[in-house]
Amino acid sequence: MNLNILHETAVAMVAPGKGLLAADESTGTIKKRFDKIGVENTEANRQIYRDLLFTTAGFEQHTSGVILYEETLFQKSLAGQPFPQLLASKGVIPGIKVDEGAKPLPAGGPDETVTEGLDGLRERLQKYKAAGARFAKWRAVISIGAHTPTHTAIHVNAHALARYAALCQEAGIVPIVEPEVLMDADNTVETCERVTEWILSAVFEELFVQRVALEGMILKPNMVVSGIKCPVQAGVAEVAERTIKVLKRHVPAAVPGIAFLSGGQSDLLATAHLDAMNKIGGVPWKLTFSYGRALQAAAQKAWSGKNVDAGRKAHLHRSKMNGLAALGQWSEALEKAA
Ligand code: 13P
Numbered sequence: 001m002n003l004n005i006l007h008e009t010a011v012a013m014v015a016p017g018k019g020l021l022a023a024d025e026s027t028g029t030i031k032k033r034f035d036k037i038g039v040e041n042t043e044a045n046r047q048i049y050r051d052l053l054f055t056t057a058g059f060e061q062h063t064s065g066v067i068l069y070e071e072t073l074f075q076k077s078l079a080g081q082p083f084p085q086l087l088a089s090k091g092v093i094p095g096i097k098v099d100e101g102a103k104p105l106p107a108g109g110p111d112e113t114v115t116e117g118l119d120g121l122r123e124r125l126q127k128y129k130a131a132g133a134r135f136a137k138w139r140a141v142i143s144i145g146a147h148t149p150t151h152t153a154i155h156v157n158a159h160a161l162a163r164y165a166a167l168c169q170e171a172g173i174v175p176i177v178e179p180e181v182l183m184d185a186d187n188t189v190e191t192c193e194r195v196t197e198w199i200l201s202a203v204f205e206e207l208f209v210q211r212v213a214l215e216g217m218i219l220k221p222n223m224v225v226s227g228i229k230c231p232v233q234a235g236v237a238e239v240a241e242r243t244i245k246v247l248k249r250h251v252p253a254a255v256p257g258i259a260f261l262s263g264g265q266s267d268l269l270a271t272a273h274l275d276a277m278n279k280i281g282g283v284p285w286k287l288t289f290s291y292g293r294a295l296q297a298a299a300q301k302a303w304s305g306k307n308v309d310a311g312r313k314a315h316l317h318r319s320k321m322n323g324l325a326a327l328g329q330w331s332e333a334l335e336k337a338a
Contacts, residue, residue: 001169001170001172001213002172003169003213003215003216005172006169006172006174006213006215006216006217007215007216007256009093009134009135009174009216010135010174010215010216010217010218010256010257011256011257012064012065012093013064013065013093013135013174013218013256013257013259014064014218014256014257014258014259014285014286014288015064015286016286016326016327017061017062017323017324017326017327018061018062018063018064018288018323018326019062019063019064019259019288019289019290019291019322019323019326020063020064020065020066020067020095020176020259020288020289020290020291021053021059021063021065021066021067021290021291021295021296021319022067022137022261022290022291022292022295023050023053023066023067023068023069023072023292023296024067024068024069024072024095024096024097024137024292025069025292026069026097026101027041027046027069027071030046030049030069033296033300034049034300034305036300036301037300037301037303037304037305038304038305039304039305043071043075045305046071046072046075047075047076047077047078048078049300049303049311050072050075050083051077051078052299052303052308052311052312052315053066053296053299053315054066054077054083054086054087054090054092055077055086055312056312056315056316056319057312057316058316059092059315059316059319060090060091060092061319061320061323062319062320062322062323063092063319063323064092064093064288065087065092065093065094065095065134065135066087066092066093066094066095067095067096067097067135067137067176067290068083068084068094068095068096068097068133069096069097070096070097070128073094073096073128073131073132073133074131082131082132084131084132084133085132088132093134093135094132094133094134095133095134095135095136095137095174095176096128096133096135096136096137097136097137097138097139098117098121098124098125098128098136098137098138098164098168099115099116099117099137099138099139099164100115100116100117101115101116101117102114102115102116102139102140102141103115103116105152105153105156109150109152110145110147110148110150111143111145111148112142112143112148112149112150112152112153113141113143113153114140114153114156114157114160115138115139115140115141115157115160115161116160117138117164118160118163118164118167121164121167122167122170122171125167125168125171125173126171128173129171129172129173133173134173134174135168135173135174135175135176135218136164136168136173136174136175136176137175137176137178137220138160138161138164138165138175138176138177138178139178139180139220140157140158140160140161140178140179140180140199141157141180141182142154142157142179142180142181142182142195142199143181143182143184143185144181144182144185144187144191144192144195144227145185149195149198149199154198154199154202155202157179157199158179158199158202158203158205158206159206161177161178161179161203161206161207162203162206162207162209162210162212163210164177165177165207165210165212165217166210166211166212169212169213169216169217174216174217174218175212175216175217175218176217176218176219176220176259176290177203177207177217177218177219177220178219178220178221178261179199179200179203179221180220180221180222180261180263181195181196181199181221181222182222182263183222183225183226183227183228183263183264183265184227184228184229184264185227185228185229185230186227186229186230186231187226187227187230188226188227188230188232189224189225189226189230189234189238189239189242191227192222192224192225192226192227193224193242193245193246196221196222196224196246197246197249197250200221200246200247200250200251201250204250204251204252214252214254214255215254215255215256217255217256218255218256218257218258218259218290219251219255219257219258219259219285220258220259220260220261220290221247221258221260221261222260222261222263223239223243223260223263223265223273224239224242224243224246225239225263225265225273228264236269236272236273236276237276239273239276240273240276240277240279240280241280243273243277244277244280244283247283247285248283251285253284253285255285256285256286257285257286257287257288258285258286258287258288259288259289259290260273260274260287260288260289260290260291261290261291261292262289262291262292262293262294262295264293265294266294267294267295267297267298267318268332268335270289270291270294270322271294271318271321271322271325271330272325272330272332274287274288274289274322274325274326274330275324275325275328275329275330275331277328278325278326278327278328279328281328286326287326288322288326289322289325289326291322294318294322295315295318295319295322296315296318298314298315298317298318299311299312299314299315299318301314302314317338320338321334321335321338
């Protein structure tokens with residue numbers, strides 16, 4: 001393991017004014033997105049759509065890296081260039097989702113999941129590296145309910161995240177460690193804060209136990225928000241303050257950067273929250289985006305399987321707005337001006 005190379009890559013992933021495009025939807029997940037815009041989920045359409053994203057002129061000014069799904073890592077652009085090479089030629093770092101999804105824990109407890117994909121991962125990482133991937137992603141899912149999360153779910157997910165991260169670093173690949181506390185329930189922002197603290201402290205303990213070098217990883221957490229069905233919604237300033245407080249308590253300064261997931265927030269709120277955190281500042285890590293839905297929803301709608309130019313325009317706009325938010329230089333007026 002060459003920690004200097006891992007560290008350099010991690011630092012480049014959170015370069016000032018840049019963030020990550022999470023375009024790693026599995027075939028099942030992209031179907032849900034395509035269904036909404038009336039596009040059939042075929043390999044050809046997935047190639048056309050991802051080509052649109054990666055050939056958007058100028059997106060590389062705001063995008064440090066792209067998380068790909070395995071199919072896309074081995075797919076070519078419409079012009080015939082392997083996607084990882086196309087990205088690298090623009091200075092955008094190719095990455096790969098390596099987990100195999102959140103699977104139900106054995107019966108006997110509440111409905112919770114553990115993310116699978118460790119078996120054979122060491123060998124898969126070699127294959128992905130040869131194809132050009134320089135970082136990877138593994139997403140653990142923690143849900144909030146009356147009796148969840150349990151200690152079981154917190155522990156097994158933290159353990160698997162650290163196992164994955166250690167294997168990535170052995171292969172010279174920067175792990176994005178993603179423990180996502182879902183925002184789909186009716187919990188208060190205080191509960192989200194408590195659960196986020198719990199999973200983060202468990203994850204960093206496991207990373208220590210499994211000798212993961214913090215300088216060579218990126219954390220991808222949720223923000224501390226109210227559950228979407230909670231009648232009282234925390235405002236932008238409160239979300240920013242609570243998120244920073246929790247991160248300061250649990251994320252060592254050796255971690256180069258924190259790239260948030262959007263998790264179902266609207267495009268504008270995801271941008272506003274990131275901007276508000278960067279306006280507070282005074283933190284030891286870079287704070288940026290690694291958005292899936294909040295970067296792509298507008299582009300998908302504008303494209304709708306037909307209008308490539310409109311799709312690119314929408315993609316570039318959201319990339320630009322989030323790039324500004326990563327610097328704490330975004331404003332709602334800029335959205336309106338565009
Ligand atoms: P969202 O921003 O849509 O939550 O997706 C990010 C991601 O990579 C989820 O694993």
